[in-house]
Amino acid sequence: QKEVEQNSGPLSVPEGAIASLNCTYSDRGSQSFFWYRQYSGKSPELIMFIYSNGDKEDGRFTAQLNKASQYVSLLIRDSQPSDSATYLCAVLTYGQNFVFGPGTRLSVLP
């Protein structure tokens, strides 16, 4: 059973702080890792993807991947109230199927 796990939250951070979201996965054959943001009542939209171990930065977002520990994280710097959403970790398996975690609900307090 391929699984992706996340803390469900809610994670509350004050505006301007760093939000840290974590994800672990069980399938060592997983190739690619994605973070999606989902606003309430809306469909998921891609924030970042990462393939290689290490960090990948895109604006206020940094994705971190550690394949040995089977761990992916997303850091959001200078958090804004508009970042309040559910963040979904998704893993692309060897079979080209995407497995999603349950999501972490983030609340950025003004």
Place this chain on the structure above:
Amino acid sequence: DTGVSQNPRHKITKRGQNVTFRCDPISEHNRLYWYRQTLGQGPEFLTYFQNEAQLEKSRLLSDRFSAERPKGSFSTLEIQRTEQGDSAMYLCASSPLAGTGELFFGEGSRLTVL
């Protein structure tokens, strides 16, 4: 490019009825995925197609669920003899064969089974 389109957006049905959802992917996207999402949960994989071939189907999926993608364009997801537990948002997503692997989601079709 109008994005991924799903119809109907909302469907209310009585238990035991059959329902069908349609998904029109972004043109030229070879891969098409169906997911189910309930409140507070992440999308749960149902099935996916590469062109017209159904390459994988969730083992958790009841035989009441069937999906097709004739000619490798639009896809339909049919649920037979609906149950209250089928109430959920059904999401369709497409992606190109080459690229980052990003999934482009439709707005979803919300099913309510009474």
